Structures are given as structure tokens and as C-alpha cells.
Amino acid sequence: PVVARASVSARRATKRERELLELPSTGVVLVEQRVIFDQANMPLEHTSTRYVAERYAFDAVLHRGDTESDR
Numbered sequence: 001p002v003v004a005r006a007s008v009s010a011r012r013a014t015k016r017e018r019e020l021l022e023l024p025s026t027g028v029v030l031v032e033q034r035v036i037f038d039q040a041n042m043p044l045e046h047t048s049t050r051y052v053a054e055r056y057a058f059d060a061v062l063h064r065g066d067t068e069s070d071r
Contacts, residue, residue: 001044006034010053021052028053 013027021027030051036044 001036002039003037003041004034005037006032008032008058013050017050021050023052030056030058 009031010028011031013021013023013029017023017029018025018027021029023029030053032047032049032051034045034047034049036046038044
């Protein structure tokens with residue numbers, strides 16, 4: 001694996017998610033969709049993960065790829 005692309009969104013939890021995650025009827029989940037790619041840019045893995053929004057924090061470090069090693 002060389003690259004992973006992910007997106008995170010928030011939404012109300014489904015009834016099943018509320019049951020499994022022990023959430024109230026107003027519970028919110030963060031949903032992460034991620035695809036991991038190999039050296040040939042072929043997908044290796046796709047995941048869809050739910051997190052209880054109030055139990056997690058999302059941190060990110062972003063780099064601009066304009067150095068010689070990023071090309």
C-alpha cells in the first residue's frame with residue numbers, strides 16, 4: 001500500500017447503529033470511507049467505518065507536495 005484516500009462525514013445513526021453503539025435516538029456517527037491503493041494505483045482495500053461522534057476527535061496533518069521527493 002502506498003496511498004490511502006479517505007473522507008469523513010457526520011450523520012444521524014441508524015437504528016441498528018444506535019443499538020450496537022448504545023446511542024440515544026438522537027445519536028450521531030462519523031462515517032469514514034477509505035480506499036487504499038498499491039504502487040500501480042490499484043485499490044487494495046475499501047473500508048467503511050462508523051465512530052460515535054462524541055467519543056472521537058479528528059486530527060489531520062496536511063503537506064503540500066511540491067518538494068522533489070514528492071514527485
